[in-house]
Amino acid sequence: MQLNVTNTVQWMQKANEKMQTNKDYLTTLDQPIGDGDHGINMARGFQEVASKLEETTYTNVSEVFKDVAMTLMSKVGGASGPLFGTAFLKLSMKLKGEELVDQTSFGAALNEAVNGLKQRGKAEEGEKTMVDMWASIAHYFTDNEHSTPAGLMESADAALEKIKAMTATKGRAAYFKEKTIGHQDPGSASTYFIFEALAEVWKGDSKA
Amino acid sequence: MQLNVTNTVQWMQKANEKMQTNKDYLTTLDQPIGDGDHGINMARGFQEVASKLEETTYTNVSEVFKDVAMTLMSKVGGASGPLFGTAFLKLSMKLKGEELVDQTSFGAALNEAVNGLKQRGKAEEGEKTMVDMWASIAHYFTDNEHSTPAGLMESADAALEKIKAMTATKGRAAYFKEKTIGHQDPGSASTYFIFEALAEVWKGDSKA
Amino acid sequence: MKKIINNPNEVVQDMVQGLVAAYPSKLKVIPETLVIARKDAPVEGKVGLVSGGGSGHEPAHAGYIGKGMLDCAVAGEVFTSPTPDQVFEGIKAADGGKGVFLVIKNYTGDVLNFEMAAELAEAEGIQVEKVIVNDDVAVEDSSFTTGRRGIAGTVLVHKIAGAMAESGASLQEVKRVADKVVANVRSMGMALTSGTVPAAGKPSFQLEDNEMEIGIGIHGEPGIERKHIASADEIATELVERIFTDIDIPKGQEVVVMINGLGATPEMELFILNKKVQNLLKDKGIEVFQTFVGEYMTSLEMAGCSVTLLKVDDELKSLLQAPSEAPAFRN
Amino acid sequence: MKKIINNPNEVVQDMVQGLVAAYPSKLKVIPETLVIARKDAPVEGKVGLVSGGGSGHEPAHAGYIGKGMLDCAVAGEVFTSPTPDQVFEGIKAADGGKGVFLVIKNYTGDVLNFEMAAELAEAEGIQVEKVIVNDDVAVEDSSFTTGRRGIAGTVLVHKIAGAMAESGASLQEVKRVADKVVANVRSMGMALTSGTVPAAGKPSFQLEDNEMEIGIGIHGEPGIERKHIASADEIATELVERIFTDIDIPKGQEVVVMINGLGATPEMELFILNKKVQNLLKDKGIEVFQTFVGEYMTSLEMAGCSVTLLKVDDELKSLLQAPSEAPAFRN
Numbered sequence A, B: 001m002q003l004n005v006t007n008t009v010q011w012m013q014k015a016n017e018k019m020q021t022n023k024d025y026l027t028t029l030d031q032p033i034g035d036g037d038h039g040i041n042m043a044r045g046f047q048e049v050a051s052k053l054e055e056t057t058y059t060n061v062s063e064v065f066k067d068v069a070m071t072l073m074s075k076v077g078g079a080s081g082p083l084f085g086t087a088f089l090k091l092s093m094k095l096k097g098e099e100l101v102d103q104t105s106f107g108a109a110l111n112e113a114v115n116g117l118k119q120r121g122k123a124e125e126g127e128k129t130m131v132d133m134w135a136s137i138a139h140y141f142t143d144n145e146h147s148t149p150a151g152l153m154e155s156a157d158a159a160l161e162k163i164k165a166m167t168a169t170k171g172r173a174a175y176f177k178e179k180t181i182g183h184q185d186p187g188s189a190s191t192y193f194i195f196e197a198l199a200e201v202w203k204g205d206s207k208a
Numbered sequence C, D: 001m002k003k004i005i006n007n008p009n010e011v012v013q014d015m016v017q018g019l020v021a022a023y024p025s026k027l028k029v030i031p032e033t034l035v036i037a038r039k040d041a042p043v044e045g046k047v048g049l050v051s052g053g054g055s056g057h058e059p060a061h062a063g064y065i066g067k068g069m070l071d072c073a074v075a076g077e078v079f080t081s082p083t084p085d086q087v088f089e090g091i092k093a094a095d096g097g098k099g100v101f102l103v104i105k106n107y108t109g110d111v112l113n114f115e116m117a118a119e120l121a122e123a124e125g126i127q128v129e130k131v132i133v134n135d136d137v138a139v140e141d142s143s144f145t146t147g148r149r150g151i152a153g154t155v156l157v158h159k160i161a162g163a164m165a166e167s168g169a170s171l172q173e174v175k176r177v178a179d180k181v182v183a184n185v186r187s188m189g190m191a192l193t194s195g196t197v198p199a200a201g202k203p204s205f206q207l208e209d210n211e212m213e214i215g216i217g218i219h220g221e222p223g224i225e226r227k228h229i230a231s232a233d234e235i236a237t238e239l240v241e242r243i244f245t246d247i248d249i250p251k252g253q254e255v256v257v258m259i260n261g262l263g264a265t266p267e268m269e270l271f272i273l274n275k276k277v278q279n280l281l282k283d284k285g286i287e288v289f290q291t292f293v294g295e296y297m298t299s300l301e302m303a304g305c306s307v308t309l310l311k312v313d314d315e316l317k318s319l320l321q322a323p324s325e326a327p328a329f330r331n
């Protein structure tokens, strides 16, 4: 894989499309074990990301992620706003100065994002939050020598299944305790859509 | 007909039974063209009347009606409380001093009740209020030489039909204007039950 | 019916006791009645102010008891006027020797019961005056019918007459300003859902999921039109325009605005409505002296609202701004 | 969904404008934000008090802005914490040079966003302190989880910390009393129906016609138990007993009681509940210093209520009784 400004922007635009399409679905996930705003939050945030990227010219990938981070931070709110903001900010910081982002750099940056999330959210893996999905994505890129779009999705699908079976102990879902078993974590689902967007752009991009 | 203390008290007790049985029905009548409390109001008021008569000894009919009047006045509230209170107070006043009440006296007393109602409610006949039912009852006793329970009910039934077809111009129902046509006036219906109780007691009472 | 109550037939007694228990230093209940009074009532040398009506309109009416507003409120059964004997108890409790003023909303039941109480009081030598509030422009004001209903504008009558009474004014003076308020106040309401009278156990009326009713009364009385639910801006426009059709409010006139929630409507929605109401008034060149947004005259858990406009002059303005210690109306 | 709104995605903007339009002499909106501030903010030489959170809890939080209470309130989207940049704007608007105090309800989103804003402010040299309110005893207070939620008790933190700040106290002094309130305040709620987030368009959860839920949160978070609807007396008993299980309130202790309506519940029902709450406290030998009954921290049009108890000492009592000019909290 290889990320450049063009396909990174495409990735984020695709992620926005997915948030709009899945707005109601994400909100539905957040109703039984949360407060039913996650789809609304993410759709609002990524809409703003798309507009921001549309009107700006970037010279490197790090800058793109920085704007994504700042926009999500200031437009999403709730728990997920500062968390996604932090994750993308960490990607931006780690990738600073890199012209083209290869799998190794991206994996390292994702590790930073996971650490940032854990710190911000005071959460560990296994607490049924977006940390689990980000961590599984990071693992995929660091553990596999040759990452592929299909491989990414396969591992993301597996993570989704695992997370669904967990008991939430952080965030609003933690109030529902064992009742969260069998319900999907909304933040993990939206993270899934973000990386599904990556896989799609990647697959269609000969240079990536 | 002849009213004495015993059958007058019986009449009122029977009227109470009817209010309890028809509480929901009267409330249902008051919902589409009023505020849905008439059955509740009347059931509460006549329950108190029954208790009051139960615990008191009377020497004449006028005293019975006075207690009925005062109890309704202080327990019913709404529009119908002062109106029924006034009607029974007028009966009591007109019948003062009479040992046994015959049809002529009763008819004259009912006329007084109707006048009292009109004055209190600033209403005329034909405005689809309890005035119409009281007036028709008064007419029955003054216009027929030999009143009978069956005759009373026949005329009351006819009045009910006529009132149902009227347009309300007084009371809360007046807000509904033409929409009141075809709906029964709750106060007329409860008045009907009062006189239905009289007819039943009268029929079963050899001395009456 | 889903309610936080005990016996549906005892909600008013329970409420009155819970109310006085909440404000024991400010309120008292007159023993064996449903009359609530200022703790220090009767206030010697002050005109006593008595209001009341059916229950289910909380904070009306007992919430408006306090220095600068009412002396007594008489609570009837839910949506049912209190009886003459109860109102008479209220008059006696409020009578500080300077006469008692009754604030009556224009419903047959209220008028009849309060008038009979006034007769009882006058028979005992208490001077009584009254005002009949009829601010609801949804109803035609015709001498052949019952006339306009009294709704949220009543609260402004309480405030202004109360301030006048507190100032030591005479019964006639209190009546004069109360009449002035009634002549200058108009309201119009709308509902999205009906409330449920506890003893009845089912909603007073039904509106479809996409329906609203314009011009509804506070006991679920019908309005002018039942129609498809509209936006807040459209609702604001309809309510305000109806009021302007009924009363002349010239450019430059100062008004008081009350945006009243009927029970279940969140304050958020009242503020959204207020935004448009203020803009409409600005467009008409009307000056807003003061705005009240909240639940002032409710109809159990009805969802909906009313808009009230009161034309004010210097006298009404200063009476409106006089202090009030009533739990539900502080300024 | 039946609501008096325009665009469901713009309810917060519309509300903020309608709110400031209602109290133009008391409130202002910081341009291009959803931050509402005291008209005279920042007040020089006074610790600035900032609160906020998701919208849909009106009158919280902007209704508590005013002399003696908050300087700023930051309004997030409905049930969604405001973002760090917005909170930062609130901090700047409240900063009168003596530091800014943040009142945060204990939800992950609120804590994260407010803490990031505090970092931004500190980077600009503004001293910031905070308290995290967690009065809801429906949730276990475990260090392994998110911990208890902040609900209606927050209003008493606003009042007491606000009075302390108004008195000219230092940031540390304000923090000390706010911490004292949080240590001594506990709440417990219940719901009969759910509210509907405008942008979601359907109720957050469903309760059957004969069901209630004990221990519900103000965003529709679940409670301890869903069960058959009980009487007001039983509900009062359950809520009060739950609080007594969580916190020790000895005989003779003075407390403040808040009976809070969640949105659609009529005040009548709150007073009925209050009657029993007061009797339960009396039976336990607890002294009630002051009672508040009304809608203080709502959850859109949810039907239900919460009971809050705050153990007070002389300091808290006098701060509680200090004047407040906030539209939603007058004393």
Ligand SMILES: Nc1ncnc2c1ncn2[C@@H]1O[C@H](COP(=O)(O)OP(=O)(O)O)[C@@H](O)[C@H]1O
Pocket: A030, A034, A035, A037, A038, A041, A077, A078, A079, A080, A081, A083, A117, A120, A121, A122, A123, A128, A129, A130, A131, A170, A171, A172, A185, A186, A187, A188, D079, D080, D081, D108, D109, D110
């Ligand atoms: N402490 C935490 N650490 C990491 N992620 C969290 C934490 N709390 C919540 N989340 C994530 O945030 C998601 C909820 O986001 P959202 O619904 O937008 O915010 P809120 O819970 O404030 O309504 C959860 O599904 C979960 O993935």
Ligand SMILES: Nc1ncnc2c1ncn2[C@@H]1O[C@H](COP(=O)(O)OP(=O)(O)O)[C@@H](O)[C@H]1O
Pocket: B030, B034, B035, B037, B038, B041, B077, B078, B079, B080, B081, B083, B117, B120, B121, B122, B123, B128, B129, B130, B131, B170, B171, B172, B185, B186, B187, B188, C079, C080, C081, C108, C109, C110
């Ligand atoms: N002005 C009036 N004159 C005579 N009867 C009236 C008048 N207004 C109302 N009524 C009678 O009162 C009845 C309504 O009584 P009720 O429902 O108990 O009182 P409310 O209308 O105050 O709720 C009506 O059905 C009608 O018969």
Ligand SMILES: [Mg+2]
Pocket: A030, A034, A035, A036, A037, A038, A078, A172
């Ligand atoms: Mg959520």
Ligand SMILES: [Mg+2]
Pocket: B030, B034, B035, B036, B037, B038, B078, B172
């Ligand atoms: Mg009725």
Ligand SMILES: [Mg+2]
Pocket: B035, B037, B078, B079, C079, C080, C081, C109
């Ligand atoms: Mg009635």
Ligand SMILES: [Mg+2]
Pocket: A035, A037, A078, A079, D079, D080, D081, D109
């Ligand atoms: Mg949220």
